[in-house]
Every structure is written in structure tokens, then in C-alpha cells.
Amino acid sequence: MSGKTLTRMDLSEAVFREVGLSRNESADLVESVLQHMSDSLVAGEQVKISSFGTFSVRDKAARVGRNPKTGQEVPINPRRVLTFRPSHLMKERVAAGNKS
Amino acid sequence: MIRSELIQKIADENPHLYQRDVERIVGTIFDEITDAMARGDRVELRGFGAFSVKKRDARVGRNPRTGESVEVEEKHVPFFKTGKLLRDRLNGK
Numbered sequence: 001m002s003g004k005t006l007t008r009m010d011l012s013e014a015v016f017r018e019v020g021l022s023r024n025e026s027a028d029l030v031e032s033v034l035q036h037m038s039d040s041l042v043a044g045e046q047v048k049i050s051s052f053g054t055f056s057v058r059d060k061a062a063r064v065g066r067n068p069k070t071g072q073e074v075p076i077n078p079r080r081v082l083t084f085r086p087s088h089l090m091k092e093r094v095a096a097g098n099k100s
Numbered sequence: 101m102i103r104s105e106l107i108q109k110i111a112d113e114n115p116h117l118y119q120r121d122v123e124r125i126v127g128t129i130f131d132e133i134t135d136a137m138a139r140g141d142r143v144e145l146r147g148f149g150a151f152s153v154k155k156r157d158a159r160v161g162r163n164p165r166t167g168e169s170v171e172v173e174e175k176h177v178p179f180f181k182t183g184k185l186l187r188d189r190l191n192g193k
Contacts, residue, residue: 084180097138
């Protein structure tokens, strides 16, 4: 792993490069894509991006957890978690690109 | 929501853009994330989440049908961790 970390800025730079909109507008578009995805997930919907992957929201039941340090029991409230399932294409590309 | 619905929402908000440009914009964003992971890089989108690559060590697996042992090579898989803000929003905070 090369250890580089990309951010929103790199994504908007790519949009700027590919589509030729202003840097500002490119950044706004990246933000609205993330915003729409988040809103949809918060509404409990699945977000399915073909050839990328699927984000889904799962309900977790309440359970009794344990503080691993003290061994004390603590209740864990029911909660919603987000899972991402990469597409076959993404899995293949990531596996091929990182082959040693 | 599927990709085409996402594209439609962005297109509706940006009437000055051609539909095909919106398709390219959305495609570019997702391609850029996949390309980064294919290089072994991370993509950190504060508030949303982070995409990274995890290494799975080589192991001896078993064909569940025949019970036969098979060597499974080391491989790298995509991983997503939800950001704090989105996690909190999912739980109504």
C-alpha cells in the first residue's frame, strides 16, 4: 500500500480535469453527490451504484457488551449501521492493482 | 437509490448542465475512488466515510463441496468505514 490519502479536493480536481467546470463548481458537485447519498441512507434507503458497489443500512439489535478492560457489562443500544458491499468490478480492480 | 436516480437528482439541481456532463461528473467521482484503491491509496471523505484497502493473508481454504484443501493466495480487498457524522445521522443524532 502506497499510503497516500485522497480527499474531497482530489475528487473535485478530477471533476475539474475531466469535465472542465470551475474548481468551485466541481467541489460543489462532489459535495452534493455525497449529500444525496447520505440523505438517502439516513432515510433508510439502499444506495446502489452500478460497477462501484452498494451501501445498505442494517438494524442492529440491542445486546449486552463488555468493557474489555474492566470486564464490566454495559448495555449496547439498538442502532443502525452502514455497510458497503463492493461490486465485482471494484473487487477485481483492487485485487489486480495491489498484486505483489 | 440507484446510480441513474442520483444522476437525475444532480441534473435537476443543475439545469445549466447537460445530462451527459452530469453522468460524466458522477462517473468521474466513483472512478477516481476505485482508481485510488487500485493503487493502494485511501480515500477519506470527512463526514461520509473512508475507503481503504485491506490485505487478506494467504491461507489454506477448503472446497466446501468436496472438502478438498486449496491454497488461497494473499489478496487485497476494498473496505469502507462509515464517517462519524453519517453514523450519528443514521442514529438520529
